[in-house]
Amino acid sequence: MEFRLTDDQLALRTGFRALLAGRFGPEALRAAVGRPGLDRALWRELGEAGLFSLRLPEEAGGAGLGLPEAVLVFEEAGRALLPGPLVATHLAAGSVPGADTGRTVVAASDGALVEWLAEADEVVGEPVDARPVRSVDPLTPLHRVHGQRFPRPAAVLLTAALQLGSAARTTELAVDHARQREQFGRPIGSFQAVKHLCAQMLVRTEVARAAVYAASVTCEANGGGPGGDGADGGGPDAETAGAKLLADEAAVRNARDCLQVHGGMGFTWESDVHLHLKRAWVRAGQWITGAEAEELIAAAL
Known part of the structure; x- marks a missing residue:
């Protein structure tokens, strides 16, 4: 199996890394730790950059790319410690209005935990008896829920x-x-x-x-x-x-x-x-x- 990245994949990774370096560098990261709540302006910028619509077809306003390309972009997001329910909003693009553009923040329950529940405009799945728990990560507020874990x-x-x-x-x-x-x-x-x-x-x-x-x-x-x-x-x-x-x-x-x-x-x-x-x-x-x-x-x- 060939894992050498194509020129387009390299350009995608480089471009997203540059975007995050300019918009969410070390100083912005530390500022976010001391500022409660999700940065909605940043979230919309991520939507405009195509983070959430990456795998949607072009006719639906997306880039028409695949899961391997999404992995490259999410790798860069992890590198920068980008906060927010990134995975849930990305997977909701195309099914939840506004998720693809970043206008809608989407949270999702995995049956055990849900992150950023209080900030979410939409919640995928029905969190049963959601209770806030103290998170070790100041940039990942968590709620514990009760239900059967279904890992997508x-x-x-x-x-x-x-x-x-x-x-x-x-x-x-x-x-x-x-x-x-x-x-x-x-x-x-x-x-x-x-x-x-x-x-x-x-x-x-x-x-x-x-x-x-x-x-x-x-x-x-x-x-x-x-x-x-x-x-x-x-x-x-x-x-x-x-x-x-x-x-x-x-x-x-x-x-x-x-x-x-x-x-x-x-x-x-x-x-x-x-x-x-x-x-x-x-x-x-x-x-x-x-x-x-x-x-x-x-x-x-």
């Missing part, structure tokens, strides 16, 4: 892409800090223990990337295009579950290792590392948990 394949995969982007970003942060920070007159990146940490982070990221990209191609072939959610509308298969499992592990463990490279500074607001760890913890519990993914993989084996 595309939702699982796009959440995995968010985790992948976070894992890649914490790898970059660790390497940059290891090059600049000096101890005993030498960059700490010259010490073997730090080299090993950074190398392990890179390996986790690339293994997760291969799994997520491969699952996006398979999910697309199984009905994950516009109007479909992969696997004929059923739950995720072992490949999709495995991609989420690897992406969760990469996001959480990379953030922890990045914190270790940064030392105590990683827990301060000067660094984004602690925000990546908190977001990774939340995402790891959404749509499908590691234990649930392991059960699916075991059943397939």
Whole structure:
């Protein structure tokens, strides 16, 4: 299977990264932490940029692209720690009026959790007995709901892409800090223990990337295009579950290792590392948990 990105895919990824760097850079991220509520202006800009309508047909106002392209864009969103119910609104485009343009904020319940419920204009699924819970991530308000978890394949995969982007970003942060920070007159990146940490982070990221990209191609072939959610509308298969499992592990463990490279500074607001760890913890519990993914993989084996 060929995973080399096409020129159009590279341009899509580069363009969206540039958009987020200009509109939601580190300063905007920290400002969002101290500002309650969703930035509706930013949400509409994301809609205008095509984040939510990416997979809609061109005649419906979308870009007519597929799940692999959506994964690339969501990877960039995860890299920037972009807040909001991105997955739910993206999947609602074409079925909920205004979701495609960002005029409507859509939340969705996975049977256990729902994010940004208080800010949502529409809610997909009926959250039963929704109760607010304290979230470790200040940019992901959560409600716990009671019901049977039904993990939608595309939702699982796009959440995995968010985790992948976070894992890649914490790898970059660790390497940059290891090059600049000096101890005993030498960059700490010259010490073997730090080299090993950074190398392990890179390996986790690339293994997760291969799994997520491969699952996006398979999910697309199984009905994950516009109007479909992969696997004929059923739950995720072992490949999709495995991609989420690897992406969760990469996001959480990379953030922890990045914190270790940064030392105590990683827990301060000067660094984004602690925000990546908190977001990774939340995402790891959404749509499908590691234990649930392991059960699916075991059943397939």
